[in-house]
Amino acid sequence: MEKVRLRVSLNQRYLELSKIVSSLGIATVCEGALCPNIFECWGSGVATFMIMGDTCTRGCRFCYVKKGVPQPIDPLEPYKVAEAVKKLGLDYVTITSVDRDDLPDGGAEHFARTIRAVKDLNPGVRVEVLIPDFRGDLDALKRVVVSGPDVLAHNIETVRRLTPLVRDWRSGYDQSLRVLRQAKIYNPVLITKSSILLGLGETWEEVIDAMRDLRDAGVDILVLSQYMRPSPKQLPVARVYKIEEFKELEEIAYKLGFSYVIAHPLARTSYKAREAYLEAVKRIAGHAPPQGGF
């Protein structure tokens, strides 16, 4: 199976960003998940912060983020993230986290504090969060929604049938859909987003069913990408999708009613997040027809 080729080009902005996040002690999912887009994103001064440490309590079988017993929460982390956003001069920030099943609220309050701190220190900044499912705790979810993110992402990751194989046993396909649906109920103008990794063994029809389920949950932005096995410990790649297949799925997704679709082998949830948000806002307002993205 032919692998994707990545040109390793580390420019000055990449190295500066690396210094800033290291000196502030903030983890990034770009590093934690060996993201293939790190050269492009960091090279243009953009990173996705990963709060609440670098160790996840869940054992999803597609993910390279460290698993185990996590570190205690750093109460100053919200301010460190806010400071990093300021130092990097970002007007759009993406924040995700590890899962923290060890915490009573799954880390929802820490998420909310981080969103508020970033917005307080950086007036006008847009904040996109990629959140865990908080084990379906809708009060925890509400805390995050009312703290004022501009985009709330939560990934179903795969189709219904493969969810028990691909994701940790505490995750659930319907639980994730409930999180996305409820977020819209808490704030109907909140833009929501979700990702599906392709190539884990799903059928074409199952992908379309999953897209339909996401639309039924009110999701605005869809990301479709190719699963790339990070190490022999994760699930093997069952299939590599052709670029034309991504295009076809993108067209189907637009017909299903998504406001914006990113369908590309290397796309990841936070990839070109600012552009996706701006396009989605325009289309929701009815100012621009859907056209090929990415």
Added chain:
Amino acid sequence: MLEEIVRIPEELWPRRGGWNGKVINILKKPGDRVSKGDPLVEVEIEKAVLVIESPYDGVVKEILVPPGGSVSPGSGVVKVEVFGEG
């Protein structure tokens, strides 16, 4: 003449060290001229093939890890005789 070693950058996924890979292709041979930014080495990791660029202008002096050899962040792969200033 100043000699420099082209390494697998440690700044690549900087705080997620533990990965390793296999050199699958050296794109220049000893004696070849190389410019800064030229693709020089291809390294296969589980997730992808990394194309490592030359950080120097110069002449390839020695291949330190031949195709098939294993590498990790910081590993030196190619020795380059670097052109001097002016």
